[in-house]
Amino acid sequence: MLLTARQLKEVCGDIPFIFRAGAWKPRTNPSSFQGAGEAALQWLSEAKRLFGIEIATEVATPEHVEDALRAGVDYLWIGARTSANPIAVEKLTESLFAREGDQIKGIFIKNPANEDAGLWIGNIERLEKTSVPVAAVHRGCGHKPCWAMAHQVRLARPDIPMLIDPSHMSGDADKIALLLEKAATLQYDGTMIEVHPHPTCALSDAKQQITPAELASMLKERCSIKALLRNTTEGTEQNTELNWLRAEIDELDDQLWQTISDRMDVSRRIGEWKKAHGVEALQPQRYQEIINTRSQWAQQHGLTGDFAKQIFDIIHQESLKKQL
Secondary structure, X not given: OHHHHHHHHHHHOOOOOEEEOOOOOOOOOOOOOOOOOXXXXXXXXXXXXXXXXXXXXXXXXXXXHHHHXXXXXXXXXXXXXXXXXXXXXXXXXXXXXXXXOOOOOEEEEEXXXXXXXXXXXXXXXXXXXXXXXXEEEEOOEOOEOOHHHHHHHHHHOOOOOEEEOHHHHHOOHHHHHHHHHHHXXXXXXXXXXXXXXXXXXXXXXXXXXEOHHHHHHHHHHHHHHHHHHHOOHHHXXXXXXXXXXXXXXXXXXXXXXXXXXXXXXXXXXXXXXXXXXXXXXXXXXXXXXXXXXXXXXXXXXXXXXXXXXXXXXXXXXXXXXXXX
């Protein structure tokens, strides 16, 4: 931890940052690394003393809050799993409210693990009762961005800073730079990135961590991108909304292709079954059934039957190729 803090202090230069580390790691698998607990808070406190940096840690219970504040933690963040439970967030709010006047400088609230803009906004409103500054952290759902959810929160609460967490959003260190470029066009207020001096040795989320040197390169590139955007229409406030809408389209198209790919895989397996049982690949009655039902489904969604037929003619042709 101290090595990471020192290297970050060196590479970030004048760029302001908060050094965060999870003392308690809520993991899906109980046999995986769960964090070092209270001992890690002392390491964080040492990093703060040695390098003059502000520190943050994740809290999930009122007891975590007590321990973190006792260790001199400046900022708290609430993770996606806790954010999915409004009762837990309310308990944390009560704990923070009871300690009014302590040194806490801010609270970061990640989006819930499920795609729920309303719950995310509700959690922000709960935490605002503490009078501590609140910022939203967009970490996506699973390993997909969920741009529509973040867009909805951004529109509802433009007064709340929003950071992007490309590490969790992608689960892949190689995709972080591209997500930072996207964040620049969407005018995010900051970013939360996982950094480790030796990512392959990390005890958790190793695939999504980058080195401090890689972070320095990305930050330099992102500053260049933002400077470029200031000189183009794409970077103006007027076009930021258009960029958000385009991000939603991009994500939907990606999901569309994934769905089509999954469908083709099922078609391939159907082809294998047909060959094994001596059944012809082309089944006119089944194809007509698909056209009829999909046309009805299209109309239920405000689209025309002709549009559905055009799409499924192409899909059916490709499916037959997979079966032959």
